[in-house]
Structure formats: C-alpha cells, structure tokens
Amino acid sequence: MTVTETTGSPLVTRGLTKRFRGGQVAVDAVDLEVPAGSVFGFLGPNGSGKTTTIRMVLGLIAPTSGEVELLGQPMPKAQLQVLPRVGALVEGPAFYPFWSGVANLLRFDAADRTADPRTRKVRAGEALERVGLSNAAGKKVRAYSLGMKQRLAIAVALMQRRDLLVLDEPTNGLDPQGTREVRNLIRELADDGTTIFTSTHLLAEVEQVCTHAAVMSRGRLIRQSSMAELRSELRPRLVVRTPDVTKAAETLKSLGVTDLRTVGETVEGDAGELPIDKFAAGLVAADVRIHGFGLERPSLEEAFVALTGEGFDVAE
Template identity: 70%
Template sequence: MDEEDDGVIRTRGLTKRYRGGQLAVDGLDLTVPAGSVFGFLGPNGSGKTTTIRMLMGLVEPTSGTARVLGHPMPRSSRAVLPRVGALIEGPALYGFLTGRDNLLRYDAADPAADPRTRRTRVAAALDRVGLTAAAGKKVKAYSLGMKQRLGLAAALLHPRDLLVLDEPTNGLDPQGMREIRSLVRELASDGTTVFLSSHLLDEIEQVCTHAAVMARGRLVTQGAVAELVAGARGRLVVTTPDTGATARVLKEQGVGDVVVDEDRVTGDPPERDLAEVNAALVAAGVRVRGFGLERASLEDAFVALTGEGFDVAG
C-alpha cells in the first residue's frame, strides 16, 4: 500500500494493557500524513510514550495493528528502523567520550553505515544542531540542552524518511528552541515526515502542520492544526476602565465564563451578533476602549477537547 495514501504512521485499534490491568493505550486509530510535521499531545499518563514505544517496536501491543512506512510493526523492525531517526526519552550517551566520538560510535554500530563517509557525516550532523564548537568536549560536561542536540544529531547521521522526536526542545534555552524549530521545518521541507511529542502547546502550534490529542489512553481528535484551532471558539475581549459594569452587561448578554483582569474583561462569546453586545455596553454607559474576538490558540482547543490543563510531559 502506498505510504502517501496510507500515512507514514497508521494504527488501527492499537491497544496496550500492562500487567495488573492498567490500560495505557485504548483502541488508537492514528494516521500521520506523509511530509507532515505531526504533533502528539496529551496530559500525563495519556499513553503518548507507550504509543511511541509500540511504533518503534520497543513494546508489543496487546491488540490492534501499527504500520510505519507502510510496514507492520514490530514485525518489520529490521526493514523500517534504518529509515527512521528517533530521539525518545532523551539520548543514551557515553559521558566519558566527546560529542564527536559518541556519534562516531553510534555510526560504527550501524551495519548499514558507510565507514568511508563516517567522519564527514558526523561533522555535518554536529554542524546542523550547532555543536561543532563543543564536539571535542566530553559529554559529561554537556548541559541537558547540549545532550538533546547531540541526540538529535545522532538521529540525523543518515537521511531519514521519518523522524520521531520525544520532547526535542527539552532543556534548551529560547534561542536553542528556535533553532530546533527551524531545523524541524527544514527537515520537513526536504521531505522528511516529523512526528514529535511536546508539552509546549505554542511550540506545536508554531511548527506542526497536523496534531493529535490523547487523553486517558484514547484519541480525542486529530487533524490539521489550523482546523483544530478553528474548531475552538475565541474569547471575547473588552478593554475598559469600567470592568464591573462590563462584566454585569456581558453576563446579561449571554457571555459565559466572564473573567475580569485589570482593565480587561474576557468571556466566551454568545451565539448572538457581537455588534448587539457592544451596543448594550455603550447603552449602559460603559467606556469601551477595545472590543473584539481574540483568536483561539491550540491551548484553547486542547482544554476544550480534554477538559484538562496542558501539563503534557508524560
């Protein structure tokens, strides 16, 4: 079956139940389009990491199927994994070796790697993640962010059809986060499909074309990020010195979840024409300095879909 049509990652009824009856993933139907940057979101314990482990053949599913790059997993691990770069739960590194020597060792352990191009490919990978200057330092002296970069470099030693990243910006400073986001976009533009989990919703919104939301082991929704955001209603925002009167009028006009914050009053917009709401404020003598809808964010969509906050590091 063609990967373009079938999805680079496709699961049907994928389920994992651990000993003791804990249901970590429950009937997951997931489709990751080819060429997408796919964000994987969910609260702690939602089953994200277990799903990634099953996709990479590290954990056997209890039931259901998973296909990666058109092949069943874990049965086709030997055919699939050489085409996949992965950084899952932080890189496993040798602290007593330099960054460069870690990558050389990684590459030497790969039977498909060409030893003649090894040093050139290692140098290119280090440069791509901004570690050339630190390549000669021992990894035990690396910061957490530098270790994340080195793990990503290891995943980039060969051209990959799929890149699986678990919290790729963990430990990075804002500049490093921007660089990794730029790198992810660059990889996607080169044709690599990127599948990443992140607890930073704004990061997903900035870099991802598609996303899926997990909650309590089940898939809540999936689709294009723009469509997920469009499905969440924005907030009505009124800027005024008369916050008390504004809150009262908005409630009378059917605005829900009214919140007062200094000189701003926000709420869920009613079904009626917002021009009528504004007119009611003016008629009540409210001094309206600003009135409009604030665009919904992925965070708004996430909370609306799951009813939960967005501490999604698990």
C-alpha cells in the same frame, strides 16, 4: 540521496493499546494517521501516554493489542527493513560517557548495517554542525549538559537521511536559543521531505512548528487534525469590559448571546453569527458602561484545555 518514496501515511496505528500489570491502561485504542511530509505534533500533558505510544510504534515494547504500520510495512514484523529509514530520539539520550561526542556518533553509525563506512566521518561532522555541537565534538559526553546531550541524540538521528523522524520531547533541557535552533532544524528537515513526528507537552512547539496535531489525555486520543482545521474551529467570542457586569450579562443573554462567563469586570460569550453592533446598541440602551468591546479568538491553549480538561505547559 533522496528520501525513499512511500505510499500512504508513513505512520499509522489501529486500536493501539498497552496494559501493564495490575490492569493499568497506559494507551487505550489509539488510531493515528500521520500524513506524509507533515510536522505532526503529538501533544498531551506529562503522563498522558505519548512516550508509551512511541515505544510501541518503534517496536521497543510490544502492544497488548492493535497494529502499527511504519512506512507502509507492519511492525514489528518488518522492523529490520523499516527502522534503518527511521530516525528516533526516545526518552532522552544515552551515550558512552567517557567517549567524546564524535566518537559516540561514529560508534552508533557503525552499528547501523545500512550505513556507508566510507562517509562516516564526513556525515558525523555534518550532523554535529547541524545541531551546533562542532566545537564540543572532542569533549567527553560526561561533561555535556542535558541540552548538549539532547542535541547529540538528534545528531545520531541525522547521521543518515530519514523518511521519518520520531522525536520524543526534542527540546527538553534546551535553553531558549537551543529551542529555536531545534525548531528551525525541524522545519528544514520537513522542507527536505522528511516526515517529522514529535511529541511534546509544550503548546509553543505545536503552534510554531507543526502542520498537524493529535491530542492525548489519560491514554486516549482526544483529537487529531491539521492545525489549519483546528484554528478554523476556534470561534471568536464577544468580550465586554464593564463595571456593570451583572446588567451586561443579563442584557447580552436577552440579545441571544450564549455560554456567558463573567470574570472580574469582563463578560464574554458566544455571539454566534449575529452582528456585534446589535449587542453594542443593546448594552448602550440598557445604560451599561462599556470600557472595552469586541470579538476575541480563543487561543490554542484554551482549545486544548477544553478538549482534555487538563492544563498544558506554554513555556518556551
């Protein structure tokens, strides 16, 4: 079975807004466009509006205003036609706790009117194997750890081949090994032609898996672009390590370095397009003792913090 061909972007929002009672704006006029075949990271600190956006995209809650288009069709008008082609994991898994993992999979698949009952058991076994739960298939879900429940939820989304897979914090509760397995699974699905839209507050997820990213902060979309484009905009900074920080900063400023910052015995700044040997020679001429000198490219963490003014979790 091949992924159904779609035209344009599989996920588009225009002016998507959600206000709750009391006037609280959770999502404020978000315009998203997810390229076909991409692994799209929806990044932001906890509470930035990511999950509310996803719930509106999938028709789980109604937007206050704005539009959603899934796989080329308007939502929620076309949800009966569109949602069977979309796999989703939103706000953590929910299962029948006294049923086994495989029994839960079979029940969810039976509720899908597009699923072929003749291949149900085979597909359940394959889905459990892909998420590493074959040995726990017969265990009751109430005995599953949070990480195992997370894997089982992904298995539900994998019971059928999907055009679009929407994953809300897919590595939540997983140990480092489980996290790596889910990342590899996401890459495999993308290689097979499935577009992946995954929300996270972990920069490692975006850096290691995603081809594109959007950054949310306080309900607003701050930035969206390809990862290649974002990395190309991270201009390297001149970094000088010296015990003579005051003299070094004054000298670099006189030589044209801008946006100077001093931390401990380190001075850094934007050298623009000027050759760095000019700065080395100027520092030596000013009798600045140099313990370290060179250009360093900012990390993605620094780029995202600069965009939002908020910290991100960089842990695995």
